[in-house]
Amino acid sequence: MPHPEVAEVFGAQWPRLVATLRADLGDLDLAEDAAQHAFAVASERWHADGMPDAPGAWLLTVARRWAIDQARRDVRWARREDDVRAALELPQRDRGPISDDLLAMIFGCCHRALDEPARVALTLRYVVGLPTASLARSFLVTEATMAKRLVRAKKKIAASRVPFEVPDRDLLADSLDDVLKVVYVIYTQGHAAPTGELVRGDLCDEARWLAGTLCDLLPEEPEAWGLAALLAYTDARRPARLDADGEVVLLRDQDRSRWDAEAxxxxxxxxxxxxxxxxxxxxxxxxxxxxxxxxxxxxxxTDWRTIRRLYAVLARLEPSPVVALNEAVAAALSEGPESGLALLSPIAEELDGYHYFHLARADMLATTGERDAARAAFDRALELCGSEAERRAIRRVAAEKLA
Structure with a gap:
């Protein structure tokens, strides 16, 4: 078990340390290995000698020295020994809690040359510092399989010459969209995760940390602040999402006094x-x-009329059938179920395999008194839903609406 001081520093220093080492050494594998070595040494030394006044600088020095030793031993890095030595001889840099190296690391891990699962895994591993075993748990694979996926992703980085750099201003918007999407996916994986857990608080926390970091790194980018706000508002409901028995509590039934006022x-x-x-x-x-x-x-x-108007604007900016579904739900609650059903018709084919579509439709049909059609829609939602806990929630709603 790591020394408590090391564990505390790990969370604060890992992203900066790996990002700085990658920038100095030019290789993600070597940066990760050097960082891991530095923390292993810290776990031994700090227990005996106490934590240094500048733990980040101490870790960086140990990691750089280890990298030089590796360069001497490994013929693959022989040609780079001078570069690694030069990195060691750089003056100690206190770049503050946020650095260009960290931003470059985030953009590199989220590069569009990689597929979405690889972006998420790389970001959680190298930016957040999530252990490979925890990553494997999040993706429902073995630790060995996840390790192989990370290796393949890093090979793709090398083959595609993915740049670990902050994009120029004219390219920043598109690249930032990729980054924000990865952060949002990490957050959504914290809810109804593939592990079967309904709430993975660690993933939610890391996503919020990443969003906040992007706000600090890119203070003039409103969408970074927008994502951070969205995650804070949404995560405020986390304490009320499950009841004492671990069952899903729908939004309409949540105890709002349990919502996180600070969030x-x-x-x-x-x-x-x-x-x-x-x-x-x-x-x-x-x-x-x-x-x-x-x-x-x-x-x-709830001000459903305002929510419907906001979804209508969102549909113009970023049209999608899921946005249209949410607008239909808001319309049903603000204007009546007939309005909602009218908005569902154009997207019925596209969302036929989406259980939330059938659940929303069933609710609207039940409200209008079309019990047989509502029952069929509830059955279709149950058929498509992959979570047993959510299926139990659907059955409870169906029993109430069809009673």
Missing amino acids: IAEGRRLLARALAIRRVGPYQLQAAIAGAHASAPTFDD
Whole structure:
């Protein structure tokens, strides 16, 4: 078990250490190995000698020296020994909690040359510092399989010559979209994760940390602030998502007194910061929708008309059948189920394999009194749903609506 001081420093220093070493040494594998060696040495030395005043600088020095030793031993790195030695001789740099190296690492791990699972895995491993075993658990594979996936991803990085650098201003927007999507996917994996766990708080926390880091790194990018606000608002509901027995609690039934007031206040602050830049984007709109939910004292008091208008704007900026589905739900709750059903018709074919579509439709049909059609829609939602806990929630809703 790692020394407590080492474990605490690991969370704070791992992203900076690996990012700085990758920039200095030019190789992700070598950077990771050097960082791991430095933390292993720290676990022994700090227990005996105490933690140094500047743990980050201490770890960086140990890691660089180890890298030089490896360069001497490994013929593959023989030609790079001078470069590694030069890195060691750089003056100790206190780049602050946020550095260009870390931003370059994030953009490299999220590069579009990689497929989405690889982007998520690389970001969690090298930016967040999640152990390979935890990654494997998140993806429902063995640790050996995950290790092989990481190796393949790194080979793809080398073959595609993925640049670990901050894109130029004219290319930043597209690259940032890729990064924000990865952060959002990490957060969504924290809910109904493939492990079967309904809430993986560690993944939610890491996604929020990443979003906040991007705000610090790119303070003039409103969508970074928008995503951070969206995650804060959404995560505020985490304490109320499951009941005492671990069963799913739907939004309409959640005890709002259990919602995290500090997270809601943070979401409000982050969204205000995003909107002040006056370049509205999809994440800001989604955050505004989440904020409307967070500000309602009860489900019935929710401002569904405003939510529907926000979804309509979002549909123009980023059209998708799922956005249209959410607008239909808001329309049903603000104007009546007939309005919602009318909006569902054009997307019925595209979302036929999506259980939330059939669940929403079943709810609307039951409200209009079309019990047989509603029952069939509930059955279809159950058929498509992959989570037994969610299926139990669907059965409870169906029993209530069809009673």
